[in-house]
Amino acid sequence: MRLDGIALRYGLRDPWVLYGVDLDVPTGQLIRAQGGNGGGKSTLLRLVAGVRTPTRGSVRDQPARRAYVPERFPAALPFTAHDYLCHLGRIHGLRGAEPARRADALLDRFGAAAFARTPLAELSKGTCQKVAVAQALLGEPELLVLDEAWTGLDQASRAELDAAVDERLAQGGTVLFVDHDPGRLADRPTLRWQVGDGSVTATDAPSKSAASTTATTTTVRITLTADAALLSELRNDPRVRIEQTEALT
Numbered sequence: 001m002r003l004d005g006i007a008l009r010y011g012l013r014d015p016w017v018l019y020g021v022d023l024d025v026p027t028g029q030l031i032r033a034q035g036g037n038g039g040g041k042s043t044l045l046r047l048v049a050g051v052r053t054p055t056r057g058s059v060r061d062q063p064a065r066r067a068y069v070p071e072r073f074p075a076a077l078p079f080t081a082h083d084y085l086c087h088l089g090r091i092h093g094l095r096g097a098e099p100a101r102r103a104d105a106l107l108d109r110f111g112a113a114a115f116a117r118t119p120l121a122e123l124s125k126g127t128c129q130k131v132a133v134a135q136a137l138l139g140e141p142e143l144l145v146l147d148e149a150w151t152g153l154d155q156a157s158r159a160e161l162d163a164a165v166d167e168r169l170a171q172g173g174t175v176l177f178v179d180h181d182p183g184r185l186a187d188r189p190t191l192r193w194q195v196g197d198g199s200v201t202a203t204d205a206p207s208k209s210a211a212s213t214t215a216t217t218t219t220v221r222i223t224l225t226a227d228a229a230l231l232s233e234l235r236n237d238p239r240v241r242i243e244q245t246e247a248l249t
């Protein structure tokens with residue numbers, strides 16, 4: 001799978017979150033996306049998971065079986081946990097008794113079997129997160145994308161999710177994740193994507209300390225005379241933050 005010339009912004013007047021990103025997503029690897037707050041990690045995960053399309057560029061050769069645990073699971077769906085998972089199982093192509101079997105097995109695995117018949121909207125945050133994780137594992141995905149998926153899980157469920165990641169990797173799958181805990185899955189060989197300032201840099205070495213990777217900010221005061229094209233170009237460059245434009249409007 002590959003990201004080619006990706007640029008993404010959420011609105012026409014919004015800054016670019018990602019800009020000029022060319023990236024291979026190697027099969028069978030554990031990949032950690034890291035970087036500062038608001039740097040674009042979740043946005044990148046949405047692109048790779050296929051739940052968001054880029055403003056420019058293309059995402060090619062995605063595996064057919066992809067799954068995603070979003071940072072915020074939409075809990076207000078009109079289903080019980082079990083029915084929701086069965087429904088998704090059928091969407092994943094499971095037939096007969098298989099969706100129910102897998103749904104029950106996953107709810108049991110994550111200690112949520114007692115809530116199988118509870119409407120999603122009535123679940124606690126932690127149990128809801130277990131359902132979010134279960135829906136992603138239902139279809140045995142070739143590409144599993146986890147955005148802070150461990151957050152809200154109890155210790156036993158976090159260990160189960162670690163094990164599920166290992167199972168996906170053992171099956172030759174790819175797992176891309178973001179997590180605030182630097183120790184998460186830290187003992188596994190991991191490719192790292194450093195996300196920030198619109199770009200993504202792949203490295204397989206552990207990141208340096210925050211102090212040694214702090215970006216340099218240079219403030220430049222410039223005066224442009226009636227150059228709307230240049231101003232527009234600067235506005236579209238993710239490396240540039242325009243603080244004052246009063247003389248330019």
Ligand SMILES: Nc1ncnc2c1ncn2[C@@H]1O[C@H](COP(=O)(O)OP(=O)(O)OP(=O)(O)O)[C@@H](O)[C@H]1O
Pocket residue numbers: 010011017035036037038039040041042043044
């Ligand atoms: N749905 C959205 N609509 C508009 N702007 C958004 C949306 N999602 C994210 N953004 C903006 O895009 C930028 C990148 O956000 P994103 O959530 O991808 O970063 P992040 O690195 O995951 O941040 P964090 O570590 O805080 O979760 C931020 O400025 C954010 O406000």
